[in-house]
Amino acid sequence: MPNGGPNSQAILVVGGGIAGISAAVETAEAGYDVILLESSPVLGGRVSRLNRYFPKLCHPTCGLEINYQRIRGNPRLKMFTMATVAGVSGEKGNYTVTVKTTPRHVNAKCTACGDCAAAATSEVPDASNYGLTTKKAAYLPHEHAFPMRYVIDPSVIGTPEADAIKAACKYDAVDLDETEQTFDVTVGAIIWATGWRPYDAKNLTAYSYELPDVINNVEMERLAAHDGPTDGKILRPSNGEEAKRVALIQCAGSRDHNHLAYCSRICCLASLKHAAYVREQYADADVDIYYIDIRAHDKLEAFHQKLKNDPQVTFHKSKPAAIVEGPDGRPVVKGEDTVTRDVYARDYDLVVLATGMEPSTAGFDLPVTLSQDDYGFIVPHVEDTDGMFSAGVAQGPLDVSMSVQSATAAALKAIQAVDGA
Amino acid sequence: MTAPLPESNGKKYDLGFARWVYENVDGGDKLSMCMQCGACSGSCPIGTEMDHGPRKLFMMIRAGMKEDVLKSNTMFNCTSCYNCVVRCPRKVPVTYILQDLGRVAQRLGYAEAKETDNARFAKAFFWSTRKFGRTDERLFSAKYYLSFGVGEAIKMAKANMPVARSLMKAKRMHLGMPHKIKGVKELNAILDKAEEIEKREQGV
Incomplete structure (x- = not known):
């Protein structure tokens, strides 16, 4: 150990989403002991609940599966599900972290027979x-x-x-007496990959999220997913009919000083992807995208152009003012088209609100003091004396590929921290 | 004190006007926050009655289109419902800006500003306030109708008879002498003073 003493070279990764998994796997494969904590019963986080990735429209399960194999095959990586951080003390090179686990009531003998x-x-x-x-x-x-x-x-x-x-249970895998437990681990650095949650659309009172046919973008992912509530058919939640007139509302509660003041960067592409889902399923479907500006950065612009060339996908430069229930119960989107100055009211089968990403850590009392920005995102790294890092959406709104990049960066910085570099 | 509006010297696009609005109109300092999303004009309950609507009007201000802005009917159609202010993602006080722009247009004597329904209505309303210390629904409506000429006034009065009957039934309007408050004189003194202060602040 270059810096000698009682320092630990183990690295703790908090959060088992795509960023946490990537950071943990990279660190372990570089030869360091890693402890990965995930608060839910499974790894994969938000990504495992996506239907497809943009812009290639490939399936997230594919990339996750590769990472799961890397985890399985690496003896240096210890993973705890249903585990959260209850407290942190110490300093860079020597943190004592108290981990709390909630009972799953099912032990490792489970064969998933059902x-x-x-x-x-x-x-x-x-x-x-x-x-x-x-x-x-x-x-x-x-x-x-x-x-x-x-x-x-x-x-x-x-x-x-x-x-x-x-x-x-034939395998004696059920343990009803399992209780909440806490234990301490000693690590040299901590990577916070605590992720995000969709901004609560109930706060957008003018957008009538309470209407059955007004949903948010993560719910749209589930509607399109083969293992979702509709087996992958995009159907109206109110009556199960095919959703053929669909409105996609950008910046729903984003870039808005009354809600999230920042741009979440992924929603434009996610909505373009949703337009592709609908058009793929129904040849006669019409999709309207309401936007302030389309933020398709770098290579993603090609995906934007592809959708723009589809005559059944219409782009309206307008932030809708309100969504109301029409006389037939269908949602009606109202606003002003800023290019033509037309004041419109159009009815749809389904309206999807592109809500932004709010850091999971926002609004909670954290067990440890972290450097957070005004919105609750965790600053990637403060100074060399600090052994805390953040990765993925915990540090700011990122898409999956950028999350993985930030995770690799965090892994490298954490390794440098425990190595005394 | 409000700075006097600079002369445009016949320019169609006068950026001095934009700057003047930012610095002198109530809420104008927030105007540069506008990102032209259209939430204000879309939220407006009578947005279709406006020639431009707040979003476009704000862009016209930025472009320095002084004459077109001050001749617009947008300010005078605002009902101060504040939907736009509540929904504006950039916290632009749309209603305040419109109201003050309307006052500017009035003060500078733009004919359009003087002839809008709202301006006529406000004038009649104020006439009743000064005369009786309160609104006499019947007389001030008549005053408002007559501002359009006698023929038009008769037509408007006839069209509004059902409303008048309902108002009388609800005891919101009466026949006979108008009800007056006790201190009409004192109220007028207050209003005179207010006008004097306003003029002083505007540097007129």
Whole structure:
């Protein structure tokens, strides 16, 4: 150890989304011990809930699967799911981190056979579908879950249902007595890859998110996903009919001093991708995109141009003023077209609000003092004496490829920190 | 004190006007925040009645189109519902800017500003306030209608008879002598003083 003493060369990565996974894998493959914490029962974060990536429209499961194999094959990487940071003390080279785990009630003997789910009777909201559907109280989070292990929802613990679930398991994998635990780990550096959540569209009162056919962009991903609530068909949530007149509203609560003052950078491309989803499914569909400006940076402009050339995709330079319920229950988008000065009111089958990314750490009392900007994003790195780094959307709005880049950068900086460089 | 509006010397695009608005119109300092998204004009309940609407009017101010801005009916159609102010993503106080621009147009004597419905209505309203210390719905409506000429006034009065009947039924309008407040004289003194202060502040 170059700097001698009791320093630890282990690195803690907080958050098991695409940035956390990338940072952990890169660090471990460079020969360092890594501890990866994830608060939910599965890795993959928001990315595992996407249908496709822009601009190539390939499936995120593909890249995640490769990373899961790298995790499985690396003895230096220890991963804890359903684990959060309860406290941090110490300094660069010697942090003591208190980790708290919540019970999964299913141990490593689980073969994911599904007998427990068959025995469960109550339903809980399905987090992997953003609560658009429910699932049994004994569940596999989704079909590509990693770790591939069931979870028993705490709501059934202590009920006869839990006993039935335990009795159904042939492998003795159900542990109803598991309790919350805390333990300490010693690490030399910490990478915060705590990610984001979609801005709450309920705050956009003029946009009537409460209407069934007004959804947000992450829900649109689920509507288009083969394992989503509609098996991948883009259908109107209100009545299950095909959504053939679709409005995509950009900057819904972004670049807005009443909501998120910043641009989340991904929503324009995500919406262009949603337009592609709709056009791919329905030859006679019309998609209207309402925007202030389209921010398709670098090579992504080609994807923008491709959609612009589609005669059934119309771009309206306008920030809609309001969305109201029409006489037939369909959402009506109202506003002023800033190019033509027309004041419009157009009805749609489905309206998708492109809500921005809010840091997961915003609005919470964190167990440790981190350097955060005005919006709650964690500053990537403050100074050399500090062993804290951030990666992915925890440091600012990024798309997947930029998140992975930031994760690699954070991995390198963390290695330099523990090496005393 | 409000600086006098600089002369345009016949220029169609006078950037001095834009600067003057930023510095002298109520809320004008926030005008440069506008990003032309259209949320204001789209939010406006009577946006279709406006020739330009706030968004376009703000762009015209930036372009220095003094004459077109001050001849616009946009300011006078504003009902001060504040939808635009609440929704503006850049916190531009749209309503204040429109109201003050309307006053500027009035003060500078733009015919368009004097002839809008709202200007006539406000004038009649103020006449009633000064005369009775309150609004007499019947007389000030008549005063407003008559500003369009006798023939037009009769037509307008006839068209509004159902409204008048409803108002009378609800005891919001009455026949007979207008009701007056006790201190009409004192109220007029207050209003005179207010006008004097306004003029002083505008450097007139």
